[in-house]
Amino acid sequence: MPFINVETNLPASKFPEDLLKRLCTTLAAALGKPEDRMNLVVKTHHMTPLNGTFDQAIVCVIKYNVLIFSLFCVRSCSILILFYPLEPWQIGKKGTVMSFL
Numbered sequence: 001m002p003f004i005n006v007e008t009n010l011p012a013s014k015f016p017e018d019l020l021k022r023l024c025t026t027l028a029a030a031l032g033k034p035e036d037r038m039n040l041v042v043k044t045h046h047m048t049p050l051n052g053t054f055d056q057a058i059v060c061v062i063k064y065n066v067l068i069f070s071l072f073c074v075r076s077c078s079i080l081i082l083f084y085p086l087e088p089w090q091i092g093k094k095g096t097v098m099s100f101l
Contacts, residue, residue, distance in 0.1 A: 002027060003039045003063040003086070009048040010056055 004027065008014075024038040048057040063084045088099035 002031060002033065002037070003061075004041070005061040006040070006042045006058060007046045007048060007060075008042070008044055008056075008058045009046055009054065010044055010058070012042075012044040015042050015044065 004023070006015075020040060020042065024035055024040055027033075028035040028038050048054075048059055050057040050059070061084070063086045089097050091098040094101065
């Protein structure tokens with residue numbers, strides 16, 4: 001069950017529904033997971049200084065091991081992605097953990 005958190009100083013209009021749908025579809029296919037297992041949160045209008053500047057920036061935390069740089073095509077932006085491997089016993093759902101589901 002992948003978890004993707006995106007924080008950016010860009011406005012919400014830069015993340016239309018079709019982009020978010022493509023992101024979920026691409027990640028699901030890359031991971032061999034059903035789309036209904038994908039969890040995505042996008043937080044816009046954040047203070048996001050990267051590399052000493054306040055240029056357009058995206059910080060993406062993926063709690064699963066996959067590369068998705070090419071999906072974030074924003075002109076003149078920096079992208080920083082943090083990867084955290086998760087095991088089924090670390091994810092709670094339906095009152096238990098994924099290793100029991």
